[in-house]
Amino acid sequence: MNRHDPHRSDGEAQIRYLDGDFQIIAxxxxxxxxxxxxxxxxxxxxxxxxDQQEAYVDADAALKRHKELRAQA
Structure with a gap:
């Protein structure tokens, strides 16, 4: 997605997270x-x-969530 795309929406995107990539749904x-x-x-x-279809701001947030999910299992 290009920041200068005249068709973009300035709101929150809806994403399908894939292995090593993501697809923009909205x-x-x-x-x-x-x-x-x-x-x-x-x-x-x-x-x-x-698996969770979640985004994380950085590696620390991703690790924190990973630990939470492991504790629930």
Missing amino acids: PGTFVRCAVTGRSIPLDELRYWNV
């Missing part, structure tokens, strides 16, 4: 971190969980 400029609630610009999105 346009937007950001997604929310499942752990912190912070917005993550799509061009900065690096961490997500395919």
